[in-house]
Amino acid sequence: MPDPIKWEDGSLYLLDQRRIPFEVEYLKCTNYQDVAEAIEKMIVRGAPAIGIAAAYGIVLASHGGLPMVKEAVSRLSKTRPTAVNLFWALEKMERAATDFHDATAKDPGLILKDHLLEVAVDIHEEERRIEKLIALHGQSIVPPNCQVLTHCNAGALATGGIGTALGVIRMAQKIGKAIKVYCDETRPLLQGARLSSWELWMDGLDVTVICDDMAAFLMKKGKVDLVIVGADRIASNGDTANKIGTYNLAVLCKYHGIPFYVAAPRSTIDCSIKDGEAVPIEERDPDEVRTVRGVKIFLEDIPAWNPAFDVTPGDLISGIITEAGILKAPYRESIETAMRIDVNFEDAHWADSYLKQGGSEDGGI
């Protein structure tokens, strides 16, 4: 699986996910403006991946010192409003620059860029380790011979690691639970059809793409035992913002008595908001609805509505799988506890032993 985010020789290379699966092309970013545009155009997308890319964007601004770092933070924070990982990463990078700036006042020899690169790489590497823990915890809710439905792409392309929802699926498969996966195509930008099916197919999994409007009938036919999705922002009561169409699945799962799980790192939890009403929902260009891969499907003059996310109430969520374990309702309490847990990353190593089974040295992805 090509890395969606690569830092090489002082530049950031972003896999252009708009072209996947038919072309594998990287965009070279040499300044923070390039990174901001890449996030807005969804060349790089997915909550954790957006945060990681933005962190490297701050590194590209470091030659201008703290003033340019602050300029870059402001610009990057205006790219996409919903995924909280973006703001978490920018805050961490700005704090590192500010703290370091005080230090450089005393010792001008220190190089801000090297320090910020260290912090950005650490954010990236920690995300990879976190996803292995999410996968280890999450596989426990996947029964053998499970038929799993997933929505959008919460895989390696969305996170820079093994993925969150797809990381759970990969781990369950590697541990020996034969999995059949259905991917919702996920209109309008088709992240499920283009990205998730490609990731899973490349890993040799049994994957089938369905149109979003087929999910209910698939459930009625008894072909879905579990739904697992990613997240972009989780409120302190467990209400979860994720790709538009996720809420539909949660309601359908309630009706059909099917478990509905969210998989996400704790950096996706926003404890500053009490419920999902406060999540800023990105509205994108109506032309994304008006076209399919550039081909118009209805008249220009007819308005289109294009919210990129919806919010699933916590009471429709069976569990939230994080690196600190699987959180259950009441989420206000379980989230409060989870945020205080000091996670032992040692376990991530034995995740590798599973992921490497039949896979390459880099943990099977």
Ligand SMILES: CSC[C@H]1O[C@H](OP(=O)(O)O)[C@H](O)[C@@H]1O
């Ligand atoms: C692992 S988070 C992935 C999350 O992000 C996606 O949104 P987008 O493709 O618009 O960045 C979608 O909500 C996924 O669940």
